[in-house]
Amino acid sequence: MELSGYGAAAPERLDATFAALANPTRRAILARLAEGEASVLELAEPFAMSQPAISKHLKVLERAGLISRGRDAQRRPCRLEAGRLAEATEWLVGYRRFWEQQFGRLDALLEELKATPKTKPHPPRARGDDR
Amino acid sequence: MTSPAKLEITTPSELEIAMTRVFDAPRALVFDAFTMPELVQRWLLGPDGWTMPVCEIDLRVGGRYRYVWRRERDGSEMTMTGVYREVAPPERVVSTERFDDPWYEGEAVVTLFLAERDRTTTVTQTMLFESRETRDAVLASGMESGVERSYERLDEVLAAQAATARR
Numbered sequence: 001m002e003l004s005g006y007g008a009a010a011p012e013r014l015d016a017t018f019a020a021l022a023n024p025t026r027r028a029i030l031a032r033l034a035e036g037e038a039s040v041l042e043l044a045e046p047f048a049m050s051q052p053a054i055s056k057h058l059k060v061l062e063r064a065g066l067i068s069r070g071r072d073a074q075r076r077p078c079r080l081e082a083g084r085l086a087e088a089t090e091w092l093v094g095y096r097r098f099w100e101q102q103f104g105r106l107d108a109l110l111e112e113l114k115a116t117p118k119t120k121p122h123p124p125r126a127r128g129d130d131r
Numbered sequence: 132m133t134s135p136a137k138l139e140i141t142t143p144s145e146l147e148i149a150m151t152r153v154f155d156a157p158r159a160l161v162f163d164a165f166t167m168p169e170l171v172q173r174w175l176l177g178p179d180g181w182t183m184p185v186c187e188i189d190l191r192v193g194g195r196y197r198y199v200w201r202r203e204r205d206g207s208e209m210t211m212t213g214v215y216r217e218v219a220p221p222e223r224v225v226s227t228e229r230f231d232d233p234w235y236e237g238e239a240v241v242t243l244f245l246a247e248r249d250r251t252t253t254v255t256q257t258m259l260f261e262s263r264e265t266r267d268a269v270l271a272s273g274m275e276s277g278v279e280r281s282y283e284r285l286d287e288v289l290a291a292q293a294a295t296a297r298r
Contacts, residue, residue, distance in 0.1 A: 098178070100138050103152050105174035106164055107136070110156035113164070 017084060020064035025049070026057050033067060033080040043078065146266055149257040158247035161254060162221035165243060166190050171198075180204060190218055196226065213241075221245060228258070235269050237261040 020026055029043055044054040058078060061067045065084040070077040139151040154161050164170045168186040176183050177200045185199035192215055200209040210231040217225035224243040240259040245252050260266040 096138060096140060099150060099152075101178070102175055103136075103138065103154075105176065107154065109164060109170065109174050110154055110160060113160050113170075114156055 016064040017066060020060050020066055023057070023060075025054075026061055029054075029057060029061065029078075030066060030080060030085075033078055037070070037077040037079040039075045039077050142266070142270070143257065145263045146261075147257055147259050148266060148270060149255060151253060151255045154252045154254060155250075156252060157250055158245050158252045159221045161252040162245055165245075165254075166220070166224065176200070177209070190215060190220075190224075192216065192218055194218075213238075216240070235260070236265045239265075 021030075025047060028047070032038060032043060032046070040051055040054055040058065043058070044051050047054065058067065058069070061078075062069060066081055067078050068081055070079070136153045136155075141149045141151070143149050156164075164174065166188060168188050171188070172183045172186045175186075175198070181200050181202050183198060184201050185197060187195075187197045189195055194215045196213055196215070198211045201207070212229055212231070213227040215224065215226045217223060222245055226241050226243075228239045228241050229237075238261065242255075242257045242259070244255045244257070246255075247253075258266075258269070260269065
């Protein structure tokens with residue numbers, strides 16, 4: 001059994017989110033926006049990229065719900081939508097991390113069960129193989 | 132336990148993922164913890180903020196199980212169901228696994244194997260998928276570098292965001 005990617009968010013939305021994150025420039029843009037909103041020009045500055053190229057990345061991020069754009073027609077400032085990031089990470093904690101967490105709880109439960117030997121096992125007939 | 136036991140994840144074949152973990156308890160107890168609803172509901176809770184309100188287990192060949200997880204914040208749910216193919220307590224259970232809102236293609240066959248040694252139990256869970264693509268997609272859901280790195284990046288972004296908010 002496996003539970004890591006158990007997407008609570010719609011799978012296609014997560015696909016879009018992770019596709020958007022699969023690019024270093026877009027991650028750098030998100031990191032920049034984590035410091036506060038910025039215009040396309042301001043975002044383009046640290047990169048050796050044209051404004052249209054940056055705009056393309058912003059469109060991908062916007063479609064993935066990771067950023068939003070302001071209404072101001074001139075500047076259209078971009079801001080980070082941290083909620084989507086949190087949603088994407090909640091279940092996608094990773095296969096290993098997920099199971100380590102579950103099994104950590106199981107360790108605690110087993111310790112408790114060992115200390116209370118009265119716990120009744122399955123009645124034999126209920127667990128028998130029917131063959 | 133003194134230190135957390137190590138979780139090993141391997142790929143025994145092109146279609147499989149195997150997870151191995153040692154528990155400091157006798158096998159019968161570990162078997163119960165994996166197969167009795169009132170015990171499963173105490174540890175297989177999902178990520179923080181989720182609970183497992185429904186856990187139905189009919190532990191016999193051809194019997195069904197149904198697990199439902201719920202996120203407390205907004206009530207969204209996740210359901211997993213399957214049928215038992217082999218039931219051999221306290222050593223082995225083979226079952227199918229399928230999600231109502233599937234995040235991987237089709238159905239997987241899961242083999243739970245328990246081996247006892249010196250009062251500790253080694254649990255091996257092997258998932259057999261319908262295709263290599265599906266298996267790889269499940270691995271990519273976090274275990275391997277790509278998304279795991281994305282996740283770490285997200286951590287950084289979120290930490291930066293939190294730091295900014297505090298300023």
